[in-house]
Amino acid sequence: MRVSRVNEVVIGILAVLIGLVACLAGYVVFRLVLPILGFLVGLGLGAQLAATLFDQPYLGSPLSWIVAVAVGLVVATIAFIWWYVSVALTIAGLGYAIGYGAAQGLDTGDSTAFIAGVAVAVVFALIALLLRVPIGVVIVVTAFWGASALIGGVLILVNRIEPGQLRNGTVDVVIDGSPLLLGVWIALGIVGVLVQWFTTSRGERPLAEEPVV
DSSP: OOOOHHHHHHHHHHHHHHHHHHHHHHHHHHHHOHHHHHHHHHHHHHHHHHHHHSOOOTTOSHHHHHHHHHHHHHHHHHHHHOHHHHHHHHHHHHHHHHHHHHHHHTTOOHHHHHHHHHHHHHHHHHHHHHTTOOHHHHHHHHHHHHHHHHHHHHHHHTTSSOGGGGGGTTHHHHHHHOHHHHHHHHHHHHHHHHHHHHTSOTTOOOTTSOOOO
């Protein structure tokens, strides 16, 4: 069942805005509004959960939105209360989207893609915890995740893909689309990394430090 065009436009615009913010200012967003970023990651995971368990269109039905918002609120709450855990979970969520989407783009089955997503999520979470989330890790992950969300939003707006394909982090669309699309994704990711790196203060403290309340 295809989501209505109005809903597609709304989702496309949101994806573009979220992608731009994550790609060009992901580190700042990560530092200042981690609960919001956690909610967005949880929203995507919840929508995918609803699509998988209840056979609902991705953010295309009331039930899908209810599940997505509920999971988003849970992740946001964790992000607000437990700083260390929230950092690892948010990085892991972004890693899952990248891993799952990449596997789908390489034409693997859903089970293999799920395993790939979980594997990348675990690796990202361990890196975040063991290395105390150095600036570089956050910048690279948010820049390339934001680039894929941005591309996905544009493709939805021009009616090239359906919102349901965002559940894979749009990485599968990039890899399976065309060499040009893959090049655009890599270029946007690199630009995002450079913009974030040169606009980030060198004196920033490690992200894994618990903020002073």
